[in-house]
Amino acid sequence: MEEITSVQNTKIKQINKLKKKKERTKQGQFLIEGFHLIEEAYNSGLKIMSLLLVDPSRIDEKMIEYAEEVYTINFKVAEALSDTTTPQGVFAVVELPSNDVSTDNQVLVLDRVQDPGNMGALIRNADAAGMDAVMYSKGCADPYQDKVLRASQGSVFHLPVIEVDLESYLNGFDGNVFGTSLEDAVNYQTINKQDKFALIMGNEGSGVEESLLKQTTQNLNIPLYGKAESLNVAVSCGILLYHLKG
Template sequence: MEMITSAQNNKIKSANKLKKKRERDKTGQVLIEGAHLIEEAYKSHLKILQLFAVDIERLDDNLVNYVEEVYEINIKVAEALSGTVTPQGFFAIIEKAHIDVTGAQQVLLIDRIQDPGNMGTLIRTADAAGIDLIVLEKGTADPYQDKVLRASQGSVFHLPIVTEDLSTFIRKFNGNVYGTALENAVAFNQITSQEKFALLLGNEGEGVNPELLDQTTQNLNIPIYGKAESLNVAIAGSILLYHLKG
């Protein structure tokens, strides 16, 4: 097994380029960090092109044998690759999954949500609720960004996520589409659970694009009984997803 001791090594420099969304989009590859995320990518049968580890013995032998190229690294190289202050010492380059969006029955639509924590939490909730597909409007936080990956706890690898024009998707979707809005909306608990639906959530500050809200079957809100001005979008989305699932 080859040992890499310099952050100037070409393989490390190439891996670091994947921290930029533009490079991820161009190559179809993602740099992930941490034993847990690497194990989740392996369990999801994603192609793992390269593995970089400070202590390879701590990883499952089947996982290590599955990877195309394995490298041992030192702490200095781990710090250069890491998105955190204290690196775990495990990194991998994976290939994004190829996704077929046809046939999705229960879909989460996300319009320009920016916060990585909110984004990761919504992906994790959608995964837990058994949602078939997540569709992102352009301008939404990248699901393969380091902080989103960490917040999702690997759920990014468990369900299909695509970027597509939401207006076009809503027009083609053969089911009820529910938006989230303060005005011209009904309380969510007036709607019954259903087999086929899409839930549309919007930007933390601006909410959903009004043009998209005009395309929905019905817009929903969550009554607030206390003094809070509003609910965090990830919390609101979680409540609504589980309600619609029944």
Template sequence: MENITSAQNSKIKQATKLKKKRERDKTGLALIEGHHLIEEAFKSDIKILQLFMVEQGRLDSQIVDYAETCFEINIKVAEALSDTVTPQGFFAVIEKPTYDTTKATQVLLIDRIQDPGNLGTLIRTADAAGLDLIVLEKGTADPYQDKVLRASQGSVFHLPIVTDDLHTFMQSFQGDIFGTALNDAKPFNEVANVNHFALLLGNEGEGVNPDLLAETTQNLNIPIYGKAESLNVAIAGSILMYHLKG
């Protein structure tokens, strides 16, 4: 196993570049950090191309054997790779998976949600609720961004997540499509759960693109009984996903 002691090492520089979305898109690779995320990637059969470890003994030997190449690093190198103040000391370069999306029956559609915490929470909830696909409109936060990965708690590896044109996807989807809107919408608890559905959520400030809302089966809202102006999109999406699942 190669020992890397300098952050200027070419492999470390290449891995560090993957912190940028443009580089992830270009290479089809992503950098993940932490014992839990690496373990979830391993359990989901995600290809681990490189594994960087401060203390190899703290990581399951099955994961070490599974990775294509392994490197021992020091704290200084870990700090260069990490986006956190106190790095855990485990990093992996993974190959982003590709998916067949044609058979999905319960789908979350996301129109330009930009807060990483919101997107990660929605991915985690969609996983918990048993949905089988998430489709992101261009302009949505990247699911392989560090903050999204951490908020998802590894759920990003548990179900297909793709970026696609929502208009095109909605036109071909065989099922009911529920939008979320404040006006001209039915209270969600007046709608029965269905087997085949897509739930459309929108940008934190602007909501869903009106052109997309015009193509839905039914638009829903969540009644506000107190003085709050609205619900956070991740909370609203979570309530609606579980309601539609029944």
């Protein structure tokens, strides 16, 4: 097990580049931190290229054997790799999954969701509700950046999460498509359980793109009984998904 003690090490420099989406795409890999996320990646059968550990005794031996390469690092290197204030001291470089767009029955569609916390929570909602896939537009937060991974709690590993051209995707979707809007929309409670559907959740500030709302079967809204102007996009998504699933 090779030891790395310098933040200037070539391997560490290469791994740190994975914090940028361009490099993740170029290398076909992404970086994760923390025991829970690494365990989720392992249990999901993703290929672990490298494990970097401050204390190897704290991680299951089966994961050490599973990884292509294993390195011990000191806390200084851990701080350089981490985006958190208190690093857990365990990192993995993982191969990006090759998900194909398929004709799924139940799909969450995300339009320009920019906040990483919301993006992760939405993916987690889809996973919890048993959705088949998440399709997202260019302009959404990257599912494989650190903050999204942490907010998803590993759900990004449990179902296909794929960037697509939403208009083209929805044109080919053979099922009911529901948008979320304040105008030309009905109370979500009037809609019956759906076997095959796509639900579109939009940008935190501007909502779903107008062109996408024109492709929907029906647009939905959630009534507000208090003084709040709106619900958080992830909260709204959870309500709608569980209603449509029945």
